[in-house]
Amino acid sequence: MLLLGIDVGTSSIKVSVVDAQTQACLASAQHPEEESDILAPKAGWAEQSPEMWWEHAKAAILKVNATGRYNPDDIGAIGIAYQMHGLVVVNKEQQALRNAIIWCDSRAVEIGNQAFKAIGEERSLSRLLNSPGNFTASKLAWVKANEPELYDKIDKIMLPGDYVAMRLTGEVTTSVSALSEGVFWDFQENELSSDVLGYYKFDSGLIPAIHPVFSEHGSVQQHVADELGLKAGIPVTYKSGDQPNNALSLNVLQPGEVAATAGTSGVIYGVSDRLLYDPQSRVNTFAHVNYTDSRKRLGMLLCINGTGSLNRWMKNIAGPGIGYADMNGMAAAIPVGSNGLLVIPFGNGAERMLNNKIVGTHFHNIDLNLHSKAHLFRAGQEGIAFAFRYGLDIMRENGMNPNIIRAGHANLFLSECFTEAFVNATHVPVELYLNDGSVGAALGAGIGVKAFTSEKEAFTNSKRLRVVEPKATDQYEPAYQEWKALLEKHLNEA
Known part of the structure; x- marks a missing residue:
């Protein structure tokens, strides 16, 4: 079985095709070759077009298929990694209603600070493991306050990788890891945070269906398959933020293991089995890709x-x-x-x-x-x-x-x-x-489709x-x- 990994980065989209049996990368491609622009309509703002991500993803998939190093019909699962903390909003026709507000956008800082005080600092930290800060929930609150007519048209909210998955499959899903990344998840109650939804007056219907990270998130639609030279029905079996995915790609899955990356942003990401939080919310804790209620795996992220x-x-x-x-x-x-x-x-x-x-x-x-x-x-x-x-x-x-x-x-x-x-x-x-984010996403897809007997087996040939x-x-x-x-x-x- 072959595995296709897609890494939705800030600078470009990279894709790789990996042989599940050997974990060898057969081919990779990225688009564009030069770095994508970040739009800054005002000081402190940072936006990108979700449609741009999709066009770049399609171009990268066509490039990697054109290498001729594998048969696209052998691809059995797709995994997606993506820039974290962004906000994408779509209507009932699954059309993006505005540019995505991406990870380094600062417009919602004060909104998050006010929520932190209103919910209660200790309650926020003990339940959300973070301040609402400048994360996805606070960005959505900014849209609600400043673009009310647009907000009323929103059917679903999502993170950047969810949008690319939606364009592939026509389905919108999320996970506990993604919801914790957006600061929507209550770790004490193990459910959507009533504090965040209640304070911001969000309808829970805006949240997509919650699936495990390693599970089916839809399958490739026929018209998309025809355009990209893929088989219809290939399942998307993994979606993760880029930093948890980077940790996965480095086999950083167990308590005490630590990964680092120094790309557009710099990150140190350590795994714990305890609900750790920084009292000042200077570093943040989210559900790792292998988090479950019975086997807590948290990623502390700087x-x-x-x-x-x-x-x-x-x-x-x-x-x-x-x-x-x-x-x-x-x-x-x-x-x-x-x-x-x-x-x-x-x-x-x-x-x-x-x-x-x-x-x-x-x-x-x-x-x-x-x-x-x-x-x-x-x-x-x-x-x-x-x-x-x-x-x-x-x-x-x-x-x-x-x-x-x-x-x-x-x-x-x-x-x-x-x-x-x-x-x-x-x-x-x-x-x-x-290691490589798109290769990590491909291996994540292999774990999700059960191409490996265990998470550990996915990294037996790690170099x-x-x-x-x-x-x-x-x-x-x-x-x-x-x-x-x-x-x-x-x-x-x-």
């Missing part, structure tokens, strides 16, 4: 908005002819500490780990006679690594103390400079794997490339402490 987004910004201003590999090589030639140059990397909206403050990106100590592009690149990557350290210390306060972190050899972890800064700033070794140990913590610690003092100064001013 998110940093300004990671790959900063790296991309620096590449764009560096000028033509300089790519990420060039940047990484130039950064590696600069000494630790970037000759005093420090970068605060938070320039992509409100940061949850900074109590939803918008701090912005700042460059400190620029010496016009000394610092070059290479210094900027290294200081940027060190600043991102220091942000990970700052966030990991918050996770440590809340009982998550990793002795090793697994990460895919991708995005910023392709940079020796960043990887070295990450392990030395955090004081934690990193295991690097060949660890190497382990990177911290060897220069004494060189990084003074730079980190200076960086931290600057950050706290900005936080006091924000």
Whole structure:
């Protein structure tokens, strides 16, 4: 059996086809080749078109089929991973009523803060494991308050991956993991949160049918199959947010296991069997992909908005002819500490780990006679690594103390400079794997269709490339402490 995985990213849609027997990736493709735009109608807003995701997904599927490396008729299940916390709203005809309000949009921060106080901070944290914050429920409340005529037309709300699944199958489903990600789920009652629905005055009929993550979420419609060269009836058997899916793809499923990623955003994601929550809601806890009421598996998630987004910004201003590999090589030639140059990397909206403050990106100590592009690149990557350290210390306060972190050899972890800064700033070794979100989604589909006898069997051929140990913590610690003092100064001013 072959498995098709679709990763609905912020920058592009990537698809992979995996052989269930060997777990080998037979072919991959993405669309577009360049990074997709994020629309910002106002400062702090971030939107994308759901129809754009669907067009890109179709183009990527057609590209991967065109490789000729497999027979599309052998595809037996589809899995979908997606950018988390977005809001998509559709009418009864399953038409999107507006652009999606995506994960890094900050417009609903104050709405969530008001809900947190009204519901009660202790009650919210003990039941939702989070503040309503800037999550999907609060984004829907913003639509209700600011676009009431549009709100009245909504038949169902969903997350980005649910929309792509709906276009494939014509069906709309959700899961406990997805509902917890949107802060709609009461973990004490194990049901939709009456507190959130009641406070925001949402009709529960807006919520799709709740299915397990690993289960059938509909099957490919005939007209879609005809357009994409697939068989009709292929089931979608897995849907997950990108960070739980990244953890799945790294076989991070059991308590104490920890994953990291440094793409458009940066994340550390640790699994626990306890209902942990941060009293300040700086890190967040959601149901993991393998959560059940009898076997609690929670993912504690630290998110940093300004990671790959900063790296991309620096590449764009560096000028033509300089790519990420060039940047990484130039950064590696600069000494630790970037000759005093420090970068605060938070320039992509409100940061949850900074109590939803918008701090912005700042460059400190620029010496016009000394610092070059290479210094900027290294200081940027060190600043991102220091942000990970700052966030990991918050996770440590809340009982998550990793002795090793697994990460895919991708995005910023392709940079020796960043990887070295990450392990030395955090004081934690990193295991690097060949992994990919679309491959993880495909393996998730295999678990959902029972192509494997167990979750563990899906990763029997997982390839660890190497382990990177911290060897220069004494060189990084003074730079980190200076960086931290600057950050706290900005936080006091924000």
